[in-house]
Amino acid sequence: MRHQAAAVLVAAPASGQGKTTVAAALARLHARAGRRVRAFKCGPDFLDPHWLALASGQPVHNLDLWMTGEDDARARLHEAAGQADLIVVEGVMGLFDGEPSAAELARRFGLPVLAVIDASAMAGTFGALAFGLRHFRAGLPWAGVLANRVAGERHAQLLQDALGEDRDSWLGAVNRDAAFSLPERHLGLTVASELPDALARLDAAADALAATPLGGMDRAALARWTVSFEAPAPRPDPGRPLAGRTVAVARDAAFCFIYPANLDTLRALGAELAFFSPLADEPLPPCDAVWLPGGYPELHATELAASQRCRAGLAAHLQAGLPVWAECGGMLLLMDGLRTHEGGAHAMWGLLPGQAAMQPRLVALGPQRLDLPAGSLRGHTFHHSRTESPLAPIGRTVPQRGGAGEALYQAGGLRASYFHAWFPSSPAATASLFLPEASA
Structure with missing residues (x-):
């Protein structure tokens, strides 16, 4: 109709x-x-x-x-x-x-x-x-x-x-x-x-x-x-692979790059969502997986560095082998250190080896695709920082228009990248980010 x-x-x-x-x-x-x-x-x-x-x-x-x-x-x-x-x-x-x-x-x-x-x-x-x-x-x-x-x-x-x-x-x-x-x-x-x-x-x-x-x-x-x-064609039913699981989502002034459609997709996949604020040092809610979206950690680096209760909860979550998906600003939070635009050096959460530094100009911008075993996610990259990590990337995104893609890092259950994903582009690939690898 x-x-x-x-x-x-x-x-x-x-x-x-x-x-x-x-x-x-x-x-x-x-x-x-x-x-x-x-x-x-x-x-x-x-x-x-x-x-x-x-x-x-x-x-x-x-x-x-x-x-x-x-x-x-x-x-x-x-x-x-x-x-x-x-x-x-x-x-x-x-x-x-x-x-x-x-x-x-x-x-x-x-x-x-x-x-x-x-x-x-x-x-x-x-x-x-x-x-x-x-x-x-x-x-x-x-x-x-x-x-x-x-x-x-x-x-x-x-x-x-x-x-x-x-x-x-x-x-x-x-x-x-x-x-x-x-x-x-x-x-x-x-x-x-x-x-x-x-x-x-x-x-x-x-x-x-x-x-x-x-x-x-x-x-x-x-x-x-x-x-x-026109009415759209019927979409395939992705099922509810996240049914019975809780995904904790960071959401505050430092982590605000969240598409409402991404939250809708997680719910449609069966997940219960629990929101928390790293900026307010709220404890990590009881959960099966965590999403750290992008935002402005560089504007709140001092407060985030002091959020040790929230950091301890996330560290325990990772030690238990549970999944975390960290996008852009969420990835910067987890690194060893972050240098801001003003030149100040801040010790961050130290859960992902490496250093990040803000740059005076835009570093990367454009549509990207992330190919995972469960499917391909579309999204984009847009950041003013550079990172250096001793970890070897387990893969890279594929830019729509050619050029170098963004690194995808993995450390235990943690996967992190500058890539911002549009979850509805592949519900199956999205679910795989929030499931232990053995279940994905």
Whole structure:
């Protein structure tokens, strides 16, 4: 059965144009009006979804034609369309960047593109950029263009005039305003939950959007963005190989790179989830396996180094031969030492031999695949640190676009890598990470 809903993909010519702010403001604007809103993030990003979830009041999943796969994306959009009045998908990088790009996602599912352009330092060129985004690829569904960070009414009029014959694309202008800027740090936006005024920032952005043509869109106006989503093909039943097992998941400000879909997958495989905070030195819950996701251990290295009660619980867990899967920041926590951006050296938990050091620039970025005996997991890598370990890797990930993959280390029941896994890409391989090797 097909489901229909208004849907839009918020894109831009490049990163840094303000598409997260606009996407979250659009979701917030309609959620405040009492409409049911579902938001998604194109690509593997962990941070933008926090803002979209705050704006929409609903969990936010990722859509990526390679990492999550077309079938997974179709299933999530179809489900959302059966529940929502509006679906907002935030793009990634520039509209045509990446393989596959946000534009390809829009074409594949018929999502009208709302282009956000930072017009702060342009006038007539705004028209050229808007024209190019609209016409560069034939068959691209189009919603219109929004001018962002505009100086005032006169500037906005110049930008609208620059559209020429494409004046029907104009969706208004938003002035530059620090009240709704979203702060950033080295891996992207600051997590929304860390800012006490996060919702106030979104409300200010939604108020600014309310003054544009987008603000006057009621359900009838949204109908022109209606998209029909086909029902997905039935998926194979992976069974419940984790039934009766508890997986302890680290979750706090230091370990926040968690896809909600990954938690859903663990539960669907039969696992009970128990959350704990290494940052608060909470004891490791009674469990059969542990997941240490990525995040920002480098920002909390002093506190984590002092979390000896939690460390002792994890050490005992590993001594008992039980499995641990550590991703990126979770791996850094377990190493002997970590040197932060400021140059400070911190003794970490010493459960994985080696040293890690933060770097001034991005070290690795891109889609990756991890081949395990039980199946292949898709995911990505994105980190600002380097590691050195006397352990020989037991394998490496396979980058989508060629080049060197990320090392996979193993020490007893511990497996660790910079690789961030998308668990739904292979439930069987996911289960194998949380089972003793003899059972996997």
